[in-house]
Amino acid sequence: MMMGAELLKGIRPATTAGSREAYVTLVTNRDYAMGATALARSIRLTGSSADVVVLFTGGVEADALLPLDRLGCRMVEVEHLSLSDGFNQRHARGNLHANAPFTKGRKPAFHSPLDNFCKLRLWQLIDYETCIFIDADAIVLRNVDRLFDYPEFSAAPNVYESLADFHRLNSGVFVARPSLATFDDMLRNLDQPDVFWRRTDQSFLESYFPDWHGLPVFMNMLQYVWFNLPDLWDWRQIGILHYQYEKPWEKDHPKAAALKPLIDLWHAYYTGYGIPEIASLSKPEQAAA
Template sequence: MSEGLSADRPAASRHAYVTLVTNADYALGATALARSLRLTGTQADIVVLHTGGVETDRLAPLAGLGCRLVATELLATSDGFNARHAKREIHGKNPFTKGRKPDFHSPLDNFCKLRLWQMTDYETCVFIDADAIVLRTIDRLFAYPEFAAAPNVYESLEDFKRLNSGVFVAKPSLATFEAMMARLDAPDAFWRRTDQTFLETGLPARRRKHGLPSYMNMLQYVWFNLPELWDWKQIGVLHYQYEKPWEQDHPKAERLKPLIDLWQAYLTGDNIPDIAALPGPSPHPRAGSGAA
């Protein structure tokens, strides 16, 4: 494989679903994700990029699900870049205001997603964050052009102006990777939302960008903020942004209980329901309806 990557075995397909694991919590998340992908019947490889923050025993369940394990180093970025994107700079100066995230990886880890373009043993990669599950076959994404991602919809229609990098399509190319790195680490470059900001603006012009429907990256807050957009019969990927389904008693656990229960079913493989038959969220009361 390319410099900075080390795989436990050769690729077995032209296509791959790829996720990134940076600590024990995300290894747990990736286990639910990998099982959900297996249940769709996909023949694509399931690849887990993992950093040095993950202990070997935490990767064992992923190996047991047939995942290809690929160790990744952080990108070879400059000291100035690393200082500007340190955790205290990104999260300290730009705290989350819409929801809460547990302690998780350094913002520098996020840029490891860009290593997908180094994985030239694949024709197409579909990246999926480890805090997501796949509810039905999404193999058609391998036919999408790059770069393709869904909007960051979870609160209002204004969200359509930004992408969410929790799911995206990439066509590996070392030339593209080198061009991306040159722009990523340009003098004084600062990417406030890390990989998401970069992927919105930093790809070579001919590579960007094509839209995926929101159903291919359905963010969990849609459940209570925009219930009219929720349709179990269409959702391909359910993404647990902000609070994670493995957290104990997080602030929105009661409101999101149906989604947390679903994630737990995929984690264990027990009592996975018929997705299309699941009840949807309660709609917002209509103005003037008299509802309290």
């Protein structure tokens, strides 16, 4: 077991906390810095008074982070977790995707599975009582501050193809209570001999919190619902839209035509121009027509 000072290593906040609650995201490269810019702007537009915290790794150039600083985000530099060589080898991009291939969508070339475990550093943010983690490839469409009242660990189901997937969590949005004791325990459970987390942080968190509390699916609406489960899509209820698999900033990706209304919406939040009234947007069947 590590001591308190050791458990605060690997994380370097640039400023002090301005609230007891925070939205937290993770930026590991220039692409996700673009995503986080749209996300941060979307949170600001909801009128939330919570901090917006950006965990960023050394793989991000300083100029890519400037838009986030201008949006008033709290910038926190983080290191990769100190994990065994065997763990890192098993979860490297080539090995992980060979042993657990994605068959439902395409992961972009900039995706690095080992980066995902940096999410666990959220539990080191002990100057906050509650954090809502949101992946940088998501946008917030209305105020969701009520999620701060949800228990740890709360997450939405990984529903994008079938309602049968309600039993699986998606770690793109979750509610957590920072704690060095929890962080220490997580590290001891994460890097076990020969362990293989098939979906990286998602598989680990589902295992670590087996009794996870379910958030409404609208709090992490996965973009493939748009064409796979269109009857589930209701703009009036969606709080967070998550662009899983292909990213909205990618050029001409395989699902670009099918997802054009969602891609256009992301670009409006990224640029800050032409953001529509969400409730007035067309439903999937109307957009297809």
